[in-house]
Amino acid sequence: MTTTAPEHLLRADGVTVRFGGLTALDDVGLRVEPGSVVGLIGPNGAGKTTFFNVLSGVLRPTSGTISWKGAPPPGRKTHHLAKAGIARTFQGLNLFPMMPVIWNVMVGADRLARGGSFSLISGLGRHHRDEKELEERAMAALVRFGIAEYATRLPGTLPYGVQKQVALARACVGEPELLLLDEPASGLSGQQMDNLAEQIRGFSKDMAVVLVEHHMDLVMNVCDHIVVLNFGKVISSGTPAEVQADPAVTQAYLGTPANEEPADGRPVTVDPGQNGAAR
Amino acid sequence: MSQPTTQRDKRTAAPSGSDRTPPKTPRASSWASMPLPVRHLLLAVLGLVGVTGLLFVTGDLTALRIAAVGYTMLAVAGLQLLVGGSGQVSLGHGAFMMIGAYTMALLVLHQPMLPLAANLGIIVVVSIIAGIAVGAATARLHGPYLAGATLILAVGLPGLTHRYHDLLGGSNGLNIRTAGAPPFLQDLLSTSEWRALVVWTTVVIGLAVLATISSGRLGRRMRAIRDDETAAAMAGVPVGKTKVVAFVIASTAGGLAGGLQAYVLGTVTPSSFTLVLSLTLLAALVLGGIGSLWGALWASIAIVYLQIWAGDLAGAMNLSRDAENNLPIVFFGVVLILVLRFWPLGVHGALQSLRARLRARES
Numbered sequence: 001m002t003t004t005a006p007e008h009l010l011r012a013d014g015v016t017v018r019f020g021g022l023t024a025l026d027d028v029g030l031r032v033e034p035g036s037v038v039g040l041i042g043p044n045g046a047g048k049t050t051f052f053n054v055l056s057g058v059l060r061p062t063s064g065t066i067s068w069k070g071a072p073p074p075g076r077k078t079h080h081l082a083k084a085g086i087a088r089t090f091q092g093l094n095l096f097p098m099m100p101v102i103w104n105v106m107v108g109a110d111r112l113a114r115g116g117s118f119s120l121i122s123g124l125g126r127h128h129r130d131e132k133e134l135e136e137r138a139m140a141a142l143v144r145f146g147i148a149e150y151a152t153r154l155p156g157t158l159p160y161g162v163q164k165q166v167a168l169a170r171a172c173v174g175e176p177e178l179l180l181l182d183e184p185a186s187g188l189s190g191q192q193m194d195n196l197a198e199q200i201r202g203f204s205k206d207m208a209v210v211l212v213e214h215h216m217d218l219v220m221n222v223c224d225h226i227v228v229l230n231f232g233k234v235i236s237s238g239t240p241a242e243v244q245a246d247p248a249v250t251q252a253y254l255g256t257p258a259n260e261e262p263a264d265g266r267p268v269t270v271d272p273g274q275n276g277a278a279r
Numbered sequence: 280m281s282q283p284t285t286q287r288d289k290r291t292a293a294p295s296g297s298d299r300t301p302p303k304t305p306r307a308s309s310w311a312s313m314p315l316p317v318r319h320l321l322l323a324v325l326g327l328v329g330v331t332g333l334l335f336v337t338g339d340l341t342a343l344r345i346a347a348v349g350y351t352m353l354a355v356a357g358l359q360l361l362v363g364g365s366g367q368v369s370l371g372h373g374a375f376m377m378i379g380a381y382t383m384a385l386l387v388l389h390q391p392m393l394p395l396a397a398n399l400g401i402i403v404v405v406s407i408i409a410g411i412a413v414g415a416a417t418a419r420l421h422g423p424y425l426a427g428a429t430l431i432l433a434v435g436l437p438g439l440t441h442r443y444h445d446l447l448g449g450s451n452g453l454n455i456r457t458a459g460a461p462p463f464l465q466d467l468l469s470t471s472e473w474r475a476l477v478v479w480t481t482v483v484i485g486l487a488v489l490a491t492i493s494s495g496r497l498g499r500r501m502r503a504i505r506d507d508e509t510a511a512a513m514a515g516v517p518v519g520k521t522k523v524v525a526f527v528i529a530s531t532a533g534g535l536a537g538g539l540q541a542y543v544l545g546t547v548t549p550s551s552f553t554l555v556l557s558l559t560l561l562a563a564l565v566l567g568g569i570g571s572l573w574g575a576l577w578a579s580i581a582i583v584y585l586q587i588w589a590g591d592l593a594g595a596m597n598l599s600r601d602a603e604n605n606l607p608i609v610f611f612g613v614v615l616i617l618v619l620r621f622w623p624l625g626v627h628g629a630l631q632s633l634r635a636r637l638r639a640r641e642s
Contacts, residue, residue: 056513058509058512058513077512077517077519078509078512078513078518079512079513079514079515079516079517079518082512082513082514082515082516083515087513087514088513090509090510090513094507094509094510095506095507095510096502096503096506096507096510096511097506097507098502098505098506098570099499099502099503099506103499103502106499107499107500107503107511107514107516108514110496110499110500110514110515110516111514111515113496115496119496120495120496120497121492121497121524122316122488122491123314123315123316123491123492123495124314124316127314127315127495127496128314128315130496131315131495131496134496170514174514174515
């Protein structure tokens, strides 16, 4: 913890979160290198989203440290992390329902505006240039995500797949260095999922990605490194192949090793690593 | 003063529909490329010219009413930014008006040499301080808790006048005399007309500032917080700070409005800044239409004129004094219910949908 290797973009050490008597996370660590895609998997209730909330500053850990680019994060509030270059999407999308799509995305770009408090309040100085630039960036992002035609619509009036793209555009438009994706594939069709995998690989050219996901296909497909959580602890981590071969992972997902039979439809909460393993 | 959403609609929707609509005139595009403050100041000047014209064609009595619409509009517009913009419901807006009004009265009484502009400047400073204090204290409160906290302000502040009877004059309040029109304008303008002009000059500047904030980056940040605090914070919006700023802007608009009211009426009493005023401002905002500064215009007209009409009605019906005093509130309530029954989005929402329907019929 004293000397953090500078090649880590984000590093979490010994993160523990307790809610009263319940230990949601126990001594969890994570390394994210620039340009890498890290998958966070585990059965329901394993603490994935809790860990995500810690990484994005929404939740403060009971103990443990987070370092960003080899130093403590610039502030303890969520918006400090966002300003430093961490963006995230939400499981429930959390779009701004009363704002048109373009404004949704412009809020995501807001951190790139260069005007200070004066221009913000008075509308003078850099404000006009900032606004033009934000709008251009937002529009460019909408085009990149293929949703430019919905720019003036309210999010609630759009199909779910489009809303997901809006959420992605909002997160990416601010040019973050780290993108946290919370279940990006939930509710998507097979075709949309393939597109998503391609998109995520595209993101990793510009930024590191950490994703929480239940769809093993996607995780095995796009991740360079996988961390498996169960009951708040890291039970395995490594490349997709290593994780798939780890008996602890199979046990966590499928139950006790006594079940040697292929465990389709067993007490499994999520699609197990079978499909991914078959690849 | 136009609503940001529709503005955006127009600008970004134009290219896709350009085959149907005529190409944009150079004037329109140069209008859109102008910085927001410039655009809004031009609108402000236009509004002021309009009001001046109105003052010349109407009489002395109407001048006072026009002035009342002016300062009420400023107060409601500030509330609009707070409630419609940042999503913080304040039941204490009348308290900020009271702070402004008493500041004006005290300045006129104790520093009579100060010019009016300086008084207004001091009111802005005092209101900002009050706004920071209240905003910082309530920034962590949400919904009903915030409303409750601001309610205390509206209920408690008028009581201060009794506690500091010598300074604030108790329930009789303070009476002030301010100068009328400057000598070279006295042939042209009556005192009331001059005051209405002073009020509206301040009001249009205030509205231009509010409109600029509302449709710019800060306004967007506020709306983001209103819509989803977590997502806004995750996009880098400093939630607490933005909420306090919204409070400060609203309190400044409210304080200025109160100061102007004291200037026009020449009297401030605690009974004009009770909870009823705060609630009326909020209800009028809903009536006018939340989310647009135009809503504030309809709201202020409603507040001023419903009061007057109710008074006339009571006079015509020879009602007792008690009934006459309460009739405006009843009247206002009935109108509010009717408006919301038929136009759930308020007067502004109704006008917008009417415009949309007309446009749809045209094409």
